[in-house]
Amino acid sequence: MFTRWGDIAYRWRRVVPVIVVAVIALLYLLVGTKLGxxxxxxxxxxxxxxxxxxxxxxxxxxxxxxxGDVILLVTRDNPDTDLSSEEVRTDFTRQLNAISSSHPDQVRQTLSYFDGQQAQLITDDGSAAFASVSLQGVEDEVLKNYREIEDALHSIEVPGATVEVAGATAVSGALDTGMSDDIARAEVIGLPAVALLLILVFGSVVAACMPLLVGVLSILGSMGVLSLLADITMVNTFAQSVVTLLGLGLAIDYGLFMVSRYREELAEGRDVRTAVRNTTASAGKTVVFSALMVAVALSSLLLFPQAFLKSVAYGAISAVGLAALLSVFVLPSVFALLGRNIDKWTLFHRGRTKEDTVNSWWGRVPAFAMRHAKVLTVGLVGVLLLLTIPLGGVKFGGINETFLPPDDTTRVAQNNFDENFPELRTDPVKLVIRQDDGTSAVGQVYQQANAVEGLTGQFQVSQPTKDGVTVLSAGIADRDDNDRIVNELRDIKVDGAEVLVAGTPAMGVESIDALFGKLPWMLLYIIVATFILLSLVFGSVILPAKAVIMNLLGTGATLGILTWMFVDGFGADLFNFSPGPLMSPVLVLIVAIVYGLSTDYEVFLVSRMVEARAHGASTKEAIRFGTATTGGIITAAAAIMIVVCGAFGFSSIVMMKYIAFGMIAALVIDATIIRMLLVPALMALLREDCWWAPTWVTRISEKIGHNERLEVVDASTAPTPAAAERSDEGSERSLRRTSAVSVATEDGNVGANSGAGAHEDGPVPFAELMARLERDRRNDRKG
Incomplete structure (x- = not known):
C-alpha cells in the first residue's frame, strides 16, 4: 500500500500538494477561525x-x-481613607450601577457594602470591603458575560484605595487567558526556534523547511478539526493548548524522519523517483504505525468520565493522525518536485551514508552499551526507579487560583479576599438536602454538619427551602482537608431526607476517586493494546514486552520528577509557580502522552533492528545498526520536541507547565538513557530470545508489517550520485525490478545483494555492511 502511494505521490506530484493545502486552508478558513x-x-x-x-x-x-462569580475587593491604601464615608460609598455605587445598567444581559444582580452597608461585607477594622457581582447565564455563557464587562470592572477606581477583581469566574477567565496565550507563544517563539534547530540538523534551508511545512499545516488543520469537534461535543479550552503542543511537535518529528530518509536514499545513489518510493514505503509506513501507537495511548483517556479528558483525547488523536497523514501524503510529492534541490541553500554538509552512520559515534555508543550490558542494565534501571520514588508523595486537588502564577493579579486579589474574609469562600462546600413533607431533617443535618472540624465557620442556609430542597454552604479552611471533610459530610444520614455533598471541593474529591477507579483499567488497556500492535509490527513478543517495561520505567521516572517539581517545589521560584496538589485529570493526561511518545520512538528504533535481523544480521549487529541509524534522528526529534515544549513551559498556567516539563523530562530520559543505552544493553542480554514469537504472530507480522518492497540498486552496477542525478530525467519510466536484489523491509532497509562486491562509489550491500560491522566489532574488542 505504501509503495503504491509512493508511486502515486511521484506521478501526481504537482496535484497532491495543491489539493491537500487547499483542503487544509478551506478547513481552517471555514471552521477553524470559529474555534475560539x-x-x-x-x-x-x-x-x-x-x-x-x-x-x-x-x-x-x-x-x-x-x-461567587465576581468579587470587587476594595482595600484602603492608608488609614486616612474611610471606606464607610458617604463620598466613597456614593462614588463606588455610581460606577457599579453604571456597569449593571449598561450590561443588563450580562449582570444579574449586585450585592455591595457600599450600597447596603451590611456588616459582613467589611472587615472589623474597616480596612477592606467588597461587592459581589452575579452574572447571567449558565456554564460557558457565564465566562462570555464576564468578558463583556471585564474591562469595565477593572476600570473602577476609589480614591485612596485599591480595587481588585477576584471570584470564581474571574479566576476561570485568567486561566482561559493564560491558555490562549500559550498558543500564540508557541507560534511566535516555538516555530522560529524550531526552524533554527532544523537548519542545524539538516544543514540545508530547503530541507529544514519541509518539517516546518508539515507543522504549520498541522496547526491549521488541527484548529479546523477541533472546531468541528466543538460543534458536536464539548471541547475544553485547555484541549487547544495540548493539541497544538502534540500536533506541532509530532508533525515536525514525522517530517524530520521523512526528510532524513529521503536524503539518505539520495546519498545511497537512488534516483529521485526511487528515493520517493522507498521513503514512502519505509519511513512513511513507520510514521503511520508510530502515530497509531500514540493514538492508542491517547484513546485510553476515553475511559474516564470527565468531558475535559474526552475532549483532549478527541482533539489530540485527530492532531496526531493529521500530522502522520500530512507527512505521508504531502511530503513525498514535495520531495518529487524538489528532487535533489532538497539540499539547496546548504550551509554545511550533514548527509552521510548508512555505512558512515554505523561507523560513527552513534554506532559506538550501542557497542559500548552491549560490552557493559549487565552493569548498565542494573545501574540504569536503578536510576530510573530512584527517580520514581518522589511519586509516592504526590497530592491531588481541584482547579483553583493556585494554578495561576503567584504574582498574577487575579490570584493576588483572590488571596487578599480569602485573607480579609476568612469565613467566606467563593468555592464553598455545599449540602443539598431533599426532605419529605412534614419532616425537620434540615435541622438535624445542620447540627451534624457543623460538628465537622476544619470549616471556616458554621454552615449557613444559602438557599432557603423550596419544593422540599434546602442548600447549606460553608467554607473549608485548608484545602488539604477537602478529602476528609467531604467524606465526613457524606456520612451524614437523616431519616426522611437525602443529603448530597456538592461544591468545588466535592467535585475535586470525586475527580480523584474517578482517577483511582479508572487508572488500573487505563494502564491495562494501554499495555495490552501496545503489546499486540508492537508484536504485529516487530514479529516478536519479547521485544514488545521489553518496550512495555521500558515505557513504564520511563513514565514512572517522569512522574517522579514532576512530583519533585510541582508538589515538593523544586524550581518553583525559577519557573514562577506555586507547588501544591495536582489536578488528577492532568496526571492521567501526562501518563497517556508520555507513554505514547515513548512507544513512538520505540517503533522507529526497533523497526530498523528488525530490518537488519531480517537480512541475516546477528543480534548484536542488528542492535548496533538500528541504534546507529536512528540515534541521531531520534535525538534531533527529541530536541525539536523539547524546543516546542519549552515554549509552553513559559505558560502562566501550572497545568500547562506540568505537561510541558513532563514531556521534556520524558524526552530527555527516553532519547538518552533508554534508547541509546538501556535498550541495547537489555537486548544484548536477551540475545537470540529477542526475536522469538509464535508462528502465527510471525505470519501476521509478515503480512502487516513487512510487506513493502523497496527498489534497491544492484551494488555491482550502482551509479554514483552524480550519475543518479543524470538519470533522474528518465525516472518517469516504470521502475525496473530485478531478481538480483532482495526485498527490503521496514524503515531504512538496504537490500541484500546476491551479486558481486560493492561499487566504490555506490551503496554498500547489507551483507557487506554487516561484515564490516563485524570486523569493526572485532577491532574494538582487540582495542
Whole structure:
C-alpha cells in the first residue's frame, strides 16, 4: 500500500500538494477561525458524580448559584481613607450601577457594602470591603458575560484605595487567558526556534523547511478539526493548548524522519523517483504505525468520565493522525518536485551514508552499551526507579487560583479576599438536602454538619427551602482537608431526607476517586493494546514486552520528577509557580502522552533492528545498526520536541507547565538513557530470545508489517550520485525490478545483494555492511 502511494505521490506530484493545502486552508478558513467561540471552560467534573447531580438539583430549583462569580475587593491604601464615608460609598455605587445598567444581559444582580452597608461585607477594622457581582447565564455563557464587562470592572477606581477583581469566574477567565496565550507563544517563539534547530540538523534551508511545512499545516488543520469537534461535543479550552503542543511537535518529528530518509536514499545513489518510493514505503509506513501507537495511548483517556479528558483525547488523536497523514501524503510529492534541490541553500554538509552512520559515534555508543550490558542494565534501571520514588508523595486537588502564577493579579486579589474574609469562600462546600413533607431533617443535618472540624465557620442556609430542597454552604479552611471533610459530610444520614455533598471541593474529591477507579483499567488497556500492535509490527513478543517495561520505567521516572517539581517545589521560584496538589485529570493526561511518545520512538528504533535481523544480521549487529541509524534522528526529534515544549513551559498556567516539563523530562530520559543505552544493553542480554514469537504472530507480522518492497540498486552496477542525478530525467519510466536484489523491509532497509562486491562509489550491500560491522566489532574488542 505504501509503495503504491509512493508511486502515486511521484506521478501526481504537482496535484497532491495543491489539493491537500487547499483542503487544509478551506478547513481552517471555514471552521477553524470559529474555534475560539466554540471552546468551553467546562468539563472538569464527573457528570455521573454526586456533586454534579446535587448541583443540577440546586440549579433546577433555585437557578445557578452566582454569588461567587465576581468579587470587587476594595482595600484602603492608608488609614486616612474611610471606606464607610458617604463620598466613597456614593462614588463606588455610581460606577457599579453604571456597569449593571449598561450590561443588563450580562449582570444579574449586585450585592455591595457600599450600597447596603451590611456588616459582613467589611472587615472589623474597616480596612477592606467588597461587592459581589452575579452574572447571567449558565456554564460557558457565564465566562462570555464576564468578558463583556471585564474591562469595565477593572476600570473602577476609589480614591485612596485599591480595587481588585477576584471570584470564581474571574479566576476561570485568567486561566482561559493564560491558555490562549500559550498558543500564540508557541507560534511566535516555538516555530522560529524550531526552524533554527532544523537548519542545524539538516544543514540545508530547503530541507529544514519541509518539517516546518508539515507543522504549520498541522496547526491549521488541527484548529479546523477541533472546531468541528466543538460543534458536536464539548471541547475544553485547555484541549487547544495540548493539541497544538502534540500536533506541532509530532508533525515536525514525522517530517524530520521523512526528510532524513529521503536524503539518505539520495546519498545511497537512488534516483529521485526511487528515493520517493522507498521513503514512502519505509519511513512513511513507520510514521503511520508510530502515530497509531500514540493514538492508542491517547484513546485510553476515553475511559474516564470527565468531558475535559474526552475532549483532549478527541482533539489530540485527530492532531496526531493529521500530522502522520500530512507527512505521508504531502511530503513525498514535495520531495518529487524538489528532487535533489532538497539540499539547496546548504550551509554545511550533514548527509552521510548508512555505512558512515554505523561507523560513527552513534554506532559506538550501542557497542559500548552491549560490552557493559549487565552493569548498565542494573545501574540504569536503578536510576530510573530512584527517580520514581518522589511519586509516592504526590497530592491531588481541584482547579483553583493556585494554578495561576503567584504574582498574577487575579490570584493576588483572590488571596487578599480569602485573607480579609476568612469565613467566606467563593468555592464553598455545599449540602443539598431533599426532605419529605412534614419532616425537620434540615435541622438535624445542620447540627451534624457543623460538628465537622476544619470549616471556616458554621454552615449557613444559602438557599432557603423550596419544593422540599434546602442548600447549606460553608467554607473549608485548608484545602488539604477537602478529602476528609467531604467524606465526613457524606456520612451524614437523616431519616426522611437525602443529603448530597456538592461544591468545588466535592467535585475535586470525586475527580480523584474517578482517577483511582479508572487508572488500573487505563494502564491495562494501554499495555495490552501496545503489546499486540508492537508484536504485529516487530514479529516478536519479547521485544514488545521489553518496550512495555521500558515505557513504564520511563513514565514512572517522569512522574517522579514532576512530583519533585510541582508538589515538593523544586524550581518553583525559577519557573514562577506555586507547588501544591495536582489536578488528577492532568496526571492521567501526562501518563497517556508520555507513554505514547515513548512507544513512538520505540517503533522507529526497533523497526530498523528488525530490518537488519531480517537480512541475516546477528543480534548484536542488528542492535548496533538500528541504534546507529536512528540515534541521531531520534535525538534531533527529541530536541525539536523539547524546543516546542519549552515554549509552553513559559505558560502562566501550572497545568500547562506540568505537561510541558513532563514531556521534556520524558524526552530527555527516553532519547538518552533508554534508547541509546538501556535498550541495547537489555537486548544484548536477551540475545537470540529477542526475536522469538509464535508462528502465527510471525505470519501476521509478515503480512502487516513487512510487506513493502523497496527498489534497491544492484551494488555491482550502482551509479554514483552524480550519475543518479543524470538519470533522474528518465525516472518517469516504470521502475525496473530485478531478481538480483532482495526485498527490503521496514524503515531504512538496504537490500541484500546476491551479486558481486560493492561499487566504490555506490551503496554498500547489507551483507557487506554487516561484515564490516563485524570486523569493526572485532577491532574494538582487540582495542
Amino acid at each position: 467561540d466554540r471552546m468551553s471552560s467546562e468539563g472538569w467534573d464527573d457528570p455521573h458524580s454526586e456533586s454534579t447531580r446535587a448541583a443540577q438539583i440546586e440549579q433546577d430549583v433555585f437557578g445557578r448559584d452566582a454569588s
